[in-house]
Amino acid sequence: MNHPIRLYMSMSLDGxxxxxDDRPGQELGRDGGRxxxxxxxxxxxxxxxxVYREALATGALISGRRTFELAGRWQGxxxxxxxxxxxxxxxxxxxxxxxxxxxxxxVEDCARQARAAAGDRPVMVHGAGAAQALLRARQLxxxxxxxxxxxxxxxxxxxxxxxxxxxxxxxxxxxxxxxxTHLRYQVRRPGEAV
Numbered sequence: 750m751n752h753p754i755r756l757y758m759s760m761s762l763d764g765x766x767x768x769x770d771d772r773p774g775q776e777l778g779r780d781g782g783r784x785x786x787x788x789x790x791x792x793x794x795x796x797x798x799x800v801y802r803e804a805l806a807t808g809a810l811i812s813g814r815r816t817f818e819l820a821g822r823w824q825g826x827x828x829x830x831x832x833x834x835x836x837x838x839x840x841x842x843x844x845x846x847x848x849x850x851x852x853x854x855x856v857e858d859c860a861r862q863a864r865a866a867a868g869d870r871p872v873m874v875h876g877a878g879a880a881q882a883l884l885r886a887r888q889l890x891x892x893x894x895x896x897x898x899x900x901x902x903x904x905x906x907x908x909x910x911x912x913x914x915x916x917x918x919x920x921x922x923x924x925x926x927x928x929x930t931h932l933r934y935q936v937r938r939p940g941e942a943v
Contacts, residue, residue: 753890796924808870818877
């Protein structure tokens with residue numbers, strides 16, 4: 750897969766991507782910042798630096814609305830001025846997102862626009878809601894999970910609302926680094942052999 754739509758997500762071993770009570774001023778929830786300690790090594794020559802550089806080499810971003818708002822809308826620029834497609838259930842009149850961001854209400858249309866905008870580069874996905882919507886619509890190609898050796902116990906889970914579909918994954922890369930294992934999975938399409 751040359752130019753995948755790829756989720757990038759830090760996750761606790763028990764499946765949480767944010768601690769409890771994630772809200773403005775406490776965007777990662779209580780103790781959720783623990784999931785991002787690996788970013789201390791983002792400028793290294795090691796695996797975490799490699800994964801971070803790959804993420805910033807993406808050509809477009811799909812974000813869930815909640816993630817977008819909690820991130821202060823990234824002031825309209827997530828990285829390098831790439832287009833930001835915000836998956837949302839509704840758009841209020843007069844709510845114009847800043848900079849390179851735009852709202853999209855249809856999942857398949859969002860995926861199509863992001864792929865076109867990214868050109869020959871992958872599309873980055875941020876947020877549990879966006880990931881779940883893209884998985885349900887069979888539009889997510891890969892997942893880069895930054896698995897952190899902690900049990901948060903509660904908070905926001907990555908895979909809570911997928912419905913009853915059985916989704917097979919293929920592990921295509923595993924990189925170990927200090928305090929994190931970066932796992933890249935390819936999402937198998939329905940009907941592909943196990």
